[in-house]
Amino acid sequence: MQNKTLFLTSAAAVAAATLLVGCATTPPGPTAAELDAQAMAMMKASFREQGIAKLDRIQQDLGQSACSSDKPPTEAVAKQVEAEALASIKWPTGGQYIGDWRAGERLAQDGRGMAWNNPSTDPKNNGGQCYNCHAIDKKEISFGTIGPSLWNYGKLRGVKDVTDPVSAPIVQYTWGKLWNSKAYAACSNMPRMGHMKLLDEQQIRDLMALLLDPKSPVNQ
Amino acid sequence: MRPIPFIAAALALALSAGAMAQEKTSADGIAEYRKMLQDGNPADLFEAKGEDLWKKARGPKNATLQKCDLGLGAGVVKGAWVQLPRHFADTNKVQDVESRLVTCMETLQGFNAEELIKTPFGSGEQNNITALATWIAAESRGQRFALPQNHAEEKRFYELGKRAFFFRGGPMDFSCASCHTEAGKRIRLQDLPELTKNPGDGVGFAAWPAYRVSNGQMWGMQLRLNDCYRQQRFPYPGFISDVTVALSVYMGVNAKGAQSIAPSIKR
Numbered sequence: 001m002q003n004k005t006l007f008l009t010s011a012a013a014v015a016a017a018t019l020l021v022g023c024a025t026t027p028p029g030p031t032a033a034e035l036d037a038q039a040m041a042m043m044k045a046s047f048r049e050q051g052i053a054k055l056d057r058i059q060q061d062l063g064q065s066a067c068s069s070d071k072p073p074t075e076a077v078a079k080q081v082e083a084e085a086l087a088s089i090k091w092p093t094g095g096q097y098i099g100d101w102r103a104g105e106r107l108a109q110d111g112r113g114m115a116w117n118n119p120s121t122d123p124k125n126n127g128g129q130c131y132n133c134h135a136i137d138k139k140e141i142s143f144g145t146i147g148p149s150l151w152n153y154g155k156l157r158g159v160k161d162v163t164d165p166v167s168a169p170i171v172q173y174t175w176g177k178l179w180n181s182k183a184y185a186a187c188s189n190m191p192r193m194g195h196m197k198l199l200d201e202q203q204i205r206d207l208m209a210l211l212l213d214p215k216s217p218v219n220q
Numbered sequence: 221m222r223p224i225p226f227i228a229a230a231l232a233l234a235l236s237a238g239a240m241a242q243e244k245t246s247a248d249g250i251a252e253y254r255k256m257l258q259d260g261n262p263a264d265l266f267e268a269k270g271e272d273l274w275k276k277a278r279g280p281k282n283a284t285l286q287k288c289d290l291g292l293g294a295g296v297v298k299g300a301w302v303q304l305p306r307h308f309a310d311t312n313k314v315q316d317v318e319s320r321l322v323t324c325m326e327t328l329q330g331f332n333a334e335e336l337i338k339t340p341f342g343s344g345e346q347n348n349i350t351a352l353a354t355w356i357a358a359e360s361r362g363q364r365f366a367l368p369q370n371h372a373e374e375k376r377f378y379e380l381g382k383r384a385f386f387f388r389g390g391p392m393d394f395s396c397a398s399c400h401t402e403a404g405k406r407i408r409l410q411d412l413p414e415l416t417k418n419p420g421d422g423v424g425f426a427a428w429p430a431y432r433v434s435n436g437q438m439w440g441m442q443l444r445l446n447d448c449y450r451q452q453r454f455p456y457p458g459f460i461s462d463v464t465v466a467l468s469v470y471m472g473v474n475a476k477g478a479q480s481i482a483p484s485i486k487r
Contacts, residue, residue, distance in 0.1 A: 029372055029375060029376065030376060030379075035376070035379045035380065035383065036383065038376075038380060039379075039380050039383035039384060039387070042380055042384065042462045042463055042466065043384065043387060043389075043463060045461070045462065046457055046458055046461035046462050046463035046464070047449075047454065047455040047456060047457055047458070047461075047463070048455060048456050048458060049455050049456070050455055050456035053390075053453065053454065053455045053456065054455065055455055057389055057390040057391065057453065057454055057455055058389050058454070058455065059389075060387075060388065060389055063393070064388040064389055064393055065388075067388050067393075068383075068386050068387050068388045068395065069383075069386050070382075070386055070397075070401075070416070111408075114390075114391050114392065114453045115450050115451065115453055116450055116455070116456060117450065121391075131408060132407050132408060133407065142408045142409050143406075143408065144405070144406050144407045144408050145404070145405050145406045146398075146399065146405050146406075146407070146412075189398050191391070191392040191393055191394075192393065196391045196392070196393075197391070198391060198392065
């Protein structure tokens with residue numbers, strides 16, 4: 001608040017000085033807050049719905065709006081985003097965390113889903129898009145580098161038996177990360193797979209298996 | 221259209237060679253492929269079509285576009301591209317090349333701007349706008365980007381574009397910044413330009429319009445941005461809508477000094 005007042009005061013001083021020397025050709029530009037409001041209005045006015053991509057996609061939740069600038073949110077806001085995300089995680093029915101790594105690999109390869117040219121928002125039509133950003137199975141050389149490598153994900157974390165209570169913390173963390181990545185990093189680049197209904201429970205189980213099952217090629 | 225299968229095969233070859241020797245990036249593959257083609261970029265065809273369209277009397281007023289002001293005065297084409305988008309006094313709007321062409325086609329040739337804006341990419345007059353933009357860009361080939369930032373509206377659009385660039389939304393929480401704020405990152409094997417600063421000559425903003433080998437289409441920046449938003453899982457950005465022009469101002473100003481290679485060739 002004080003910064004803003006100071007800024008406004010100095011802006012007024014500059015404007016007054018400009019007037020004094022008699023060359024007030026251009027009015028002072030909009031303030032940062034005014035530009036923020038204008039940008040929001042522009043986003044609302046510039047898009048139209050197309051197919052499954054409706055205009056509600058421009059309505060930001062806190063996790064999105066807090067991470068929409070070149071600066072990170074304040075620590076208090078980041079903590080709030082993370083706490084809300086953690087509370088939103090739906091843990092797997094019957095405590096079943098692990099599915100089939102083969103199905104997981106297929107999902108990880110599949111980058112389809114949720115674009116305006118896709119037929120439906122049903123998770124059954126969606127891939128996990130994992131290789132877009134991560135190295136996973138070493139055999140796949142076409143991988144992205146926005147996220148960290150997941151090669152040997154379970155092995156590096158000492159997972160020898162996914163049902164062993166010793167493995168529970170990493171198994172639960174991984175489920176949470178896949179369900180709502182913002183639980184552990186407010187401005188994570190990773191889509192919130194479960195929370196945003198991009199993937200269903202069984203699909204997340206299959207990705208869990210790809211990452212954690214000692215038999216998965218990822219852990220060889 | 222005959223050269224396309226050959227081109228696709230040549231690119232596949234260049235890219236697969238890149239994939240086999242893993243240290244070679246897809247950019248190296250594309251650069252090698254560009255070299256192989258030399259004067260054979262199919263964008264040349266769109267460029268020639270654009271030049272013809274510029275000089276041809278068309279539209280309800282049966283007039284040419286030769287009096288169109290692209291920012292450097294009526295009819296001046298050379299050098300105009302590397303200073304767009306910019307503010308135009310007659311419309312009192314910040315306009316990119318495609319927006320400005322719509323204005324000129326309306327005022328000089330008598331086309332209906334609303335109808336032009338509604339025409340889908342790849343059909344009717346939209347194809348002509350793409351060809352015109354391709355030729356206009358080609359007339360500034362080798363020049364360096366220097367978008368003006370003197371007018372208050374140009375400065376305002378830069379700020380709006382910056383905010384749009386970082387705006388996260390949609391079911392995957394993506395913004396332009398999700399992929400384009402760090403150097404050396406990739407999606408699969410596709411190199412991603414860092415667009416918050418000058419990413420280098422002929423990279424990012426300085427590479428479009430471009431001929432896309434994978435689908436045999438010529439894309440201007442408007443279609444490039446449209447497809448970015450599709451991949452971001454956003455709704456559909458209007459053709460020459462404020463968000464698209466503002467993003468172009470943001471990228472273009474950031475690319476100051478970058479040499480334009482447009483029209484280029486892409487995978």
